[in-house]
Amino acid sequence: MRLPDGTPLLRLYAERRQRHLEQLDPAAAQAQELRQLIAQARRTRFGHDHHFEKINNVLDYQKRVPLRRYEDFLAEYWRLPFPVLTDVTWPGRIPFFALSSGTTTGATKTIPVSRAMVRANRRAALEVLVWHLASRPHGRPLAGKTLILGGSTALTRLATGVYSGDLSGIAAKTIPFWARPYTLPGTEIALLADWDEKLERIARTAIHEPIRVLSGTPSWLILLFERILALKGDKGPAFPELELLIHGGVAFAPYADRFADYLCATGAATREVYAASEGFIAVADRGPGEGLRLLPDNGIFFEFVPVEELSSPRPTRHWLGNLETGIPYAVVLSSNAGIWSDVIGDTVRFVDRHPPRLLVTGRLSYMMSAFGEHLTGEEIEQAVLEAAQKLEMQIIDFSMGAEFPSGPGAKGRHIYIIECGRPPPAPETRQALAGRFSVHIDDTLMERNADYREHRRNDIQLDVPRVILVDPGTFADWLRGRGRLGGQNKVPRVINDQALFADLKRHVLCSK
Structure with a gap:
């Protein structure tokens, strides 16, 4: 039975919202957002410690509230009263904690999620x-x-x-009653922790449903498309009524060709979102690659610190009133869930100021400088994608890490493990193709990064990178073995943890 079409009501809201955004001054909206956050949290322990009653503007705030990271909040404010945080960094009791594992690296974080943040996330959706x-x-x-x-x-x-769990679990628990009939998967399937069983049951259910909107991380969405097409025997599109695919969490470019094939029959649009566990940050308001539009009036005050200054004693803290385009920034958030000038670990670069649009360029941890080469995650990803385009290859995912010299006279090098799309290259051509891939990556990085070029000069300090091409499903199998398959877990692009990278290499060698 078909549900009533809710689009006419949505269209009325969308028209009103667009008119509001046309008249909105983003910097003024951000200044107002900060004033509201400070007023609400003035009587919290954090507000007392930082004299919120004396803060009148952005400059006052930046003088009184230093930059912090999650570990700082945990040590100074959250660990002792956890899990009951009442009037600590946000007024009232925090009802939810989002478990943020992100990539396979790093310990799981428990990020506070207030009811105000739940409402803000809904508005962002x-x-x-x-x-x-x-x-x-x-x-x-x-x-x-x-x-x-x-x-x-x-x-x-x-x-x-007080509850903890995946951010999608928090969203499911707090979804408005009127939206439940429009949302899949149902409660029984959504509760499943086993990713393989969950994917199978979602696929078998989705075949019979009028799916108009699909949302998730690209790498896991691809597995869903493949499973549905297998069940249907490749008869017609996986989702015949699909008109919008919402993606986020990782760069879409490596998957773009695959989704173009999946979506061509229905002409469904793709739209990127930038939603962190700490808050919903930006939404694509234009086409792919044109930047994501920051949400200036939705419960978050944004600051941006030049990445190169982050470790300095007094880094420059920009906001929408004085940021610049083209600068690599670390993202800093203050939110209606009680984080204040929190360096969340993401890096961005603005392409427009009015309205503010940004590109997500990676993570602070996604930098490779094992030998002093100072490669950014953005440079690495672009080099891999351009190499794939030149070789007319589809790739699904990749990770890179460092291999250190094994003895006197030996040189270090980077190793790229790249998962091929279907069909994978034949075994007899794979080694030659990997060699060409390596040359393209090496040439691109030498052209764009002076430090890398200097380390590679005459192969004295750093050897030519090694590329290992692996079959489809290799990274999924690795994540499954680590208990990190599905959900918000992502394949790390750059692995600086030597033990973790060694584990990945062992998995690759054993799967051959």
Whole structure:
């Protein structure tokens, strides 16, 4: 039975929201957002410690509130009263904690999520549909169902009224009653922790549903498309009524060709979002690659610190009132969940100021300088993607790490493990293709990064990189073995943890 089409009501909201955004001064909106956050948190322990009652503007705030990281908040404010945080960094009791594992590296974080943040995330989700209707006025995204491919929605009770779990689980628990019939998967499937079983059951259910909107991380969405097509025997598109695919979490470029094949039959649009566990940051308001539009009036105050200054005693703290385009920035958030000038670990670069649009360029941890070469995640990713395009190869995922000299006279080098698309190259041509891939990556990085070029000069300090091409499914198998398959878990682009990279190499060698 078809549900009523909710698009007409959505269209009214979208038109009103677009008119508001046309008149909005982003910098003024951010200044107002900061004033509201400070007023709300003035009587918290954090507000007392930082004299919120004396803060009147952005400059006052930056003088009184230093930059912090998650570990600082944990040590100074959250660890002792956890899991009951009442009036600590945000007024009232924090009801949820999002478990943020991100990539396979690093310890799991428990990020506070207030009810105000839940509401802000809901508004941001609507913002995606606002811009979809702006580009496709006759679209009908609510004429069917929305399938969200996330982690398990099971939450762990930590204390009375306090729960922890995947961010998608928090969203599922707090979804408005009117939206539940429009959303998949259902509760029974969504609660499953076993990713393989969950994917299978979602695929078998989705075949019979009018899916209009699909959302998830690209690497896991590809597995869903492949499973549905296998069940259908490649008869027709996986989602015949699909009109919008929402993606985020990792760069879309490595997967773009695959999705172009999947979506060509329905002409579905793709729209990128930048949603961190700490808050919903930006939404694509234009086409792919044109930047994501920052949300200036949705419960978050943004600061941006030049990456090269982050380790200095007094780094420059920009905001929407004085940021510049083209500068690699570390993202800093203050939010309505009680984080204040938190360096969340992401890096961005702005392409526009009015309105503010940015490109997500990576993670602070996604830098490779094992030998002093200072490669950024953005440079590494672009080199791999351009090499794949030159060789007319589809790739699914990749990771890179360092191999250190094994003895006197030996040189270090980078190793790239690259998962090929289907069909993978034949065994007899794979080694030669990997060699050509290596040359393209090496040439690109020498052209664009002076430090890398100097280390590679005459092969004295740093040897030519090694590329290992692996079959489809290799990274999924590795993540499965580490208990990190599906949900918000992602393949790390750059692995600086030698033990973790050694584990990946062992898996690759054993799977050959």
